[in-house]
Amino acid sequence: MSQLALIFGCIFGSLAIIFGAFGAHLLKKKLTTDQLQSFETGVKYQMYHAIVLLVLGFNLDVSATINAYIINTFIIGTILFSFSIYGLVLSSANNKKLKFLGPITPLGGLFLVAGWILLLFKFLI
Known part of the structure; x- marks a missing residue:
């Protein structure tokens, strides 16, 4: 069992609910359709990976190095991917776009893909 995966799964899941409600109710009037x-x-990918982290947290033994890598890549990827999207959208809506976040989103996506590939590799070995 991985306590780190369970903690981040719970944090990401609860924040996805909060951010989803925030987007649906408060930001709906402020954001364009594309921004929304x-x-x-960002919210969907955060929730998907929250669920994955919870499942992995209950099923993986983190004493195996590959399991720790899988969990860490999902955590890092979710933070970089989803939270950079939130920053880009919110800063753009306030006409102060944080352009440095632009390259962070695909980097987060690469971490998420790496996590899935590591998980596949784990199943194949």
Whole structure:
């Protein structure tokens, strides 16, 4: 069992609910349709990986190095991917776009893909 995966799974899951409600109710009037869709993409990916982290947290023994890598890549990827989207959308809506966040989103996506590939590798070995 991985306590780190369970903790981050719970944090990401609860924040996804909060951010989803925030986007649906408060930001709906402030964001364009494209901005709202981007924000929702961040929320969806955050929730998907919260669920994955909870499942892995209950099923993986972190004493195996690959298991720790899988969990860490999902955590890092979710933070970089989803939270950079939130920053880009919210800063853009306030006409102060944080352009440095632009390259962080695909880097987060690469971490998420790496986590899935590591998980596949674990199943194949």
